[in-house]
Amino acid sequence: MVIDNSFYMRLAIDAAWRYQGLTYPNPAVGCTVVGEHGEILAVEAHTRAGLPHAEVNALQQAYYKLTNDSYILALEKSVDIHTHLLANHNNIFQNCSLYTTLEPCSHYGKTPSCATLISELGIKRVYIGSSDTNAIAKNGTMRLQMSGTEVYSELLEEECNALLYPFKRTLEENFIFFKWAQRLSGTSDAGIISSEYSRRSVHAMRDVCDLLVVGGETVRQDRPTLDARLVGGEAPDVLILSHESDFDRDIPLFHVKGRQVFIEKDLQKLSEYKNIMIEGGASMYAYTHDIVDYYLCYLAPTFGGSRGINFQDDSFEILNQRKEDKDIIMWMKRI
Amino acid sequence: MVIDNSFYMRLAIDAAWRYQGLTYPNPAVGCTVVGEHGEILAVEAHTRAGLPHAEVNALQQAYYKLTNDSYILALEKSVDIHTHLLANHNNIFQNCSLYTTLEPCSHYGKTPSCATLISELGIKRVYIGSSDTNAIAKNGTMRLQMSGTEVYSELLEEECNALLYPFKRTLEENFIFFKWAQRLSGTSDAGIISSEYSRRSVHAMRDVCDLLVVGGETVRQDRPTLDARLVGGEAPDVLILSHESDFDRDIPLFHVKGRQVFIEKDLQKLSEYKNIMIEGGASMYAYTHDIVDYYLCYLAPTFGGSRGINFQDDSFEILNQRKEDKDIIMWMKRI
Missing domain, CATH: 3.40.140.10 (Cytidine Deaminase, domain 2)
Incomplete structure (x- = not known):
């Protein structure tokens, strides 16, 4: 060396x-x-x-x-x-x-x-x-x-x-990154994927980003809070991408102090924010394909699950990768 | 730091x-x-x-x-x-x-x-x-x-x-490692996966290992030579795991000078070798599940393909990982 x-x-x-x-x-x-x-x-x-x-x-x-x-x-x-x-x-x-x-x-x-x-x-x-x-x-x-x-x-x-x-x-405008967690098998379904460190890392990201974008299906099915509690941080505003506005408003996501929640059919709201994290799976990946600057992947060295992101023929350049706790954390850009 | x-x-x-x-x-x-x-x-x-x-x-x-x-x-x-x-x-x-x-x-x-x-x-x-x-x-x-x-x-x-x-x-006995290449999507089918560097790295491994184990289906379908030509190295002996012995003996695999090729129904031959690489997919992974010491994964940051190894609920410890050229190379053990 x-x-x-x-x-x-x-x-x-x-x-x-x-x-x-x-x-x-x-x-x-x-x-x-x-x-x-x-x-x-x-x-x-x-x-x-x-x-x-x-x-x-x-x-x-x-x-x-x-x-x-x-x-x-x-x-x-x-x-x-x-x-x-x-x-x-x-x-x-x-x-x-x-x-x-x-x-x-x-x-x-x-x-x-x-x-x-x-x-x-x-x-x-x-x-x-x-x-x-x-x-x-x-x-x-x-x-x-x-x-x-x-x-x-x-x-x-x-x-x-x-x-x-x-x-x-x-x-110039804003920075948009797409974050997902997956197993070595490429899957993101069927339960918790990431290590404790990785999950805290995501909360730290949420604390600092000013807008978090998620899909309506994620909110309906997972009922996530999408806050930064693991690091005692501030919860970002949330944009729920959905054609329907029928959400259970009793879930904690809608009741975090100081947070605005938007339910929108498109991504126009992004122009009002600067540091934007998108969390999602295959459909969100496809929907935001042309506006994402960087991708952040938490890769757990495990098998299991059956579905994940696999947008045919996309390739990435790995800009930085490191092992933390059990997982590999990779910042990538599409090439 | x-x-x-x-x-x-x-x-x-x-x-x-x-x-x-x-x-x-x-x-x-x-x-x-x-x-x-x-x-x-x-x-x-x-x-x-x-x-x-x-x-x-x-x-x-x-x-x-x-x-x-x-x-x-x-x-x-x-x-x-x-x-x-x-x-x-x-x-x-x-x-x-x-x-x-x-x-x-x-x-x-x-x-x-x-x-x-x-x-x-x-x-x-x-x-x-x-x-x-x-x-x-x-x-x-x-x-x-x-x-x-x-x-x-x-x-x-x-x-x-x-x-x-x-x-x-x-x-003590022998060292058995299972090597595979996959995309970020967990898939190993549909064409070349790894970068030129990774493929050369595999040839260097073949040069030094004394036995290479592959499945009969791989030999029939891919007709691989399984040598170390990319590094000008020596081709290892090959054990083809197969219940049938009907192979096209004209393919180069069977004609590498100094190489022995065995077609066997089980893994008993492994006891005669010391540094053993297994190359394969999902079925070979399952078949050799209980005898493998380490796993070597070449991970290409790409999507595509539809099938790969996903042995439910297996977890690994990443012993070492590095980026080389475009890919990540990981040595792992099952935990």
């Missing part, structure tokens, strides 16, 4: 994918910090909007690894981590390299600018995957170069762009 | 799984070498019997990384790498750590002993996953400790044991 810049960037990319779908309205970003001898000091990701950027999380861990100053580990706010790093770094980062899947931000948004932090810490080399196309955040590279940081762009850019794409879609 | 001893061992484990099935009669072993500052110097595996052990491959790469002496990269024989390392190491390894999924060998077999090499290079710390149960190769730990090496055993032992299990089975 070659241990090179791509290896370090891949660690950052994989770390970021774990939070894909969970960082909205921010992008999923990962960051690796490597010390002067090539040692990996940190691999971190941005985990949720309002929490520190990936670079700040990584620099926090790297600082601790270099100094053993555990005070920094107790800090949660980005501004506090920035302040502590700037006051105490003593140039320990001056021969370090930083790998980030996205160009460091240059604006003071919810957190101080990462480009400024990296510059002031004197990090020697910054490797960037995707350029920031966000008009407000961009110019991170310029900010870094002005202070003498060596900047290397477009490292694994294609992979980093695939990671960033959902964010770009939310800026 | 925590960058710790387990992280380095996991790199070694993943490197080794890439060659699972290909190292027979040797075990699949992986090795990571980490420098004095925590930098990853090498992650390598044993790739094929007769070629250097994982530790030797890793030390070769680590030496090059530390010295830039490219002479060593041209060496292919284990004995030559040993000799060059011992003559030129200049104590550069004295603060290094080595992570190996299997206790380093202590006997001079096809290659000089790894435990001796590691000792003489003065490597400071050796982390071991599985203990060597091979009566001839064991005592590597003792050899290391006698020379003052710090030895830490049982690091990710369970994962390393799962990696080693096929080798142990070949020592």
Whole structure:
């Protein structure tokens, strides 16, 4: 195995994918910090909007690894981590390299600018995957170069762009992903499919997405609540695709506080939302075939059941896959 | 992400799984070498019997990384790498750590002993996953400790044991794995399923296994050659499971030089072989259900087809999974 810049960037990319779908309205970003001898000091990701950027999380861990100053580990706010790093770094980062899947931000948004932090810490080399196309955040590279940081762009850019794409879609219009769980046998019927981890992961997605789309038959038969209770999260608005509006309004789905439920014959409502998850089976897959950006598949290594999605001749590119608990979680796009 | 001893061992484990099935009669072993500052110097595996052990491959790469002496990269024989390392190491390894999924060998077999090499290079710390149960190769730990090496055993032992299990089975009796290719939809019919890489990978497996088991219907319908031509390898003996012996003997399967073909009504012939691959579909899966050690699934991210394996209520533990080219390759055991 070659241990090179791509290896370090891949660690950052994989770390970021774990939070894909969970960082909205921010992008999923990962960051690796490597010390002067090539040692990996940190691999971190941005985990949720309002929490520190990936670079700040990584620099926090790297600082601790270099100094053993555990005070920094107790800090949660980005501004506090920035302040502590700037006051105490003593140039320990001056021969370090930083790998980030996205160009460091240059604006003071919810957190101080990462480009400024990296510059002031004197990090020697910054490797960037995707350029920031966000008009407000961009110019991170310029900010870094002005202070003498060596900047290397477009490292694994294609992979980093695939990671960033959902964010770009939310800026342009909206990001629509289709989530399903299935067994190795391709089936999604006949009882619970996924592991506890996977089911919690879906609830975390629901917490962050702003609209959840399901089919009328699913609501009638499964009577799901479609909330985020497994992670103590907020339930998204729900769009039930149905030509009939005869639902049992007593089921919990219709009584979640703060949630709107729409029953519609088409998908026009999607234009009012930004981060949209579709949950469904074969018919929903077919119905939404041409509007879905990414597919998220929870694959349980089991047999059983008899029916699942099998839309003839569709092929996917697996953008990222990982094993969590018992299942494989795959982000894919149709090709 | 925590960058710790387990992280380095996991790199070694993943490197080794890439060659699972290909190292027979040797075990699949992986090795990571980490420098004095925590930098990853090498992650390598044993790739094929007769070629250097994982530790030797890793030390070769680590030496090059530390010295830039490219002479060593041209060496292919284990004995030559040993000799060059011992003559030129200049104590550069004295603060290094080595992570190996299997206790380093202590006997001079096809290659000089790894435990001796590691000792003489003065490597400071050796982390071991599985203990060597091979009566001839064991005592590597003792050899290391006698020379003052710090030895830490049982690091990710369970994962390393799962990696080693096929080798142990070949020592005890034989290792039997069931290989199949399927789409995401769980189907295995209707044309080519796997990517070019996956098909080459299967040929590499055939090259190394000593018996390939297939069903009579497969031979009649698909008229396969079942050789290893995609990797220029040797074709294994073939056992055709069939109650009838009426095959078209003109098909290439029966005319591969050096191959024996058996047509049998049962699996008794398996007791004469050590590394056995079964290729098949639903009926072969059912027939061999109780004798298979591991399952190897090539999963193509596509839809299509209508039939596949779905042995109700079987569950697997995914021992290792990786994406190669377009497909996911999974080693599993039934649980």
